[in-house]
Amino acid sequence: MSWDERFSGEHFHYGTEPAAFVTAQAWRLTRGAHVLSVAEGEGRNAVWLAAQGLCVHALDGSAPALSKAHKLAAERGVTITSEHADLSRYIWPVGAYDAVFGVFIQFAPPALRGAIFRGMAQALKPGGLLFLNGFSVRQLKNSSGGPKAEDHLWTLDLLRDSYPDWEWLHQADYDAHLDEGPGHSGRAALIDFIARKPKA
Numbered sequence: 001m002s003w004d005e006r007f008s009g010e011h012f013h014y015g016t017e018p019a020a021f022v023t024a025q026a027w028r029l030t031r032g033a034h035v036l037s038v039a040e041g042e043g044r045n046a047v048w049l050a051a052q053g054l055c056v057h058a059l060d061g062s063a064p065a066l067s068k069a070h071k072l073a074a075e076r077g078v079t080i081t082s083e084h085a086d087l088s089r090y091i092w093p094v095g096a097y098d099a100v101f102g103v104f105i106q107f108a109p110p111a112l113r114g115a116i117f118r119g120m121a122q123a124l125k126p127g128g129l130l131f132l133n134g135f136s137v138r139q140l141k142n143s144s145g146g147p148k149a150e151d152h153l154w155t156l157d158l159l160r161d162s163y164p165d166w167e168w169l170h171q172a173d174y175d176a177h178l179d180e181g182p183g184h185s186g187r188a189a190l191i192d193f194i195a196r197k198p199k200a
Contacts, residue, residue: 016072018048019103021133021192025170026052028129028194033098036123038116039087039105043069043080049101050078057097058082059090088112092119099129104145106134106152113152117162126199130166132159136173138189145178145188159193166195 022045029035031053037046040058042065050056050073058080060066066082073080087108100120108116120130135146137153147153156171172192178185 016042016044016047018045019133020176021131021190022048022101022103025131025192025194026054028169029054029099034096035099035101036097036120037101037103038120039102039107040069040082041065043072045101045103046080046082047073047076047078050080051076054099056080059085059087061086087116087119090119092122094122095125097123097128098125099131100124101131103131103133104135106147106154108152109149110151114162121163121197124197126197128197129169130163130193130195130197132191132193134191136189136191138173142187142189145185154191154193156191156193159191159195163195165198167198168193168195170194 026049032055034055035049035057037049037056037058040046040060041062043058046056046058046069058066058069060082061084063084066084069080069082100123102120105116124130135153137150137155139146139153140148140150156173159171160168170192174190176188176190178188
């Protein structure tokens with residue numbers, strides 16, 4: 001099933017409420033900060049972040065998903081901007097954002113994942129914050145969502161190795177219960193990683 005097919009219906013595949021990681025960690029940002037949400041999907045995280053007073057740009061490869069994101073934003077009385085883009089060919093901006101979020105973005109095989117991680121780093125201003133949240137390699141034992149390919153899943157070592165010179169502010173590998181629409185439901189093995197880009 002393509003992402004357009006997955007997101008084309010009226011229902012929200014991952015629900016309309018933000019990921020728990022987003023609500024737990026957004027305190028690190030100040031009102032008015034410029035935020036990029038990568039592979040945002042149907043808008044649940046971007047819309048919530050916008051409601052906290054952040055300027056949010058949602059990036060996704062599915063036009064139906066972004067259409068639903070704007071509909072959700074309108075229903076919640078907030079505004080987001082969006083961009084329809086194929087991340088395998090995307091030209092990343094340089095130093096444009098105070099924060100970049102990548103939440104459950106594990107559609108990418110290792111080579112593309114590396115390019116996305118480098119692009120996210122490039123898009124951040126010096127001193128900006130990177131927020132990553134997704135499935136641990138331990139998720140293969142669960143049926144609550146995520147890819148079934150181990151090389152698409154994360155370990156803390158993988159993320160630390162991807163940002164070796166950054167300040168690591170928060171990192172965790174843990175189990176939780178997901179209730180995020182039909183796409184994420186049940187016991188899950190998760191990874192959190194927050195790091196600050198060097199200022200020089």
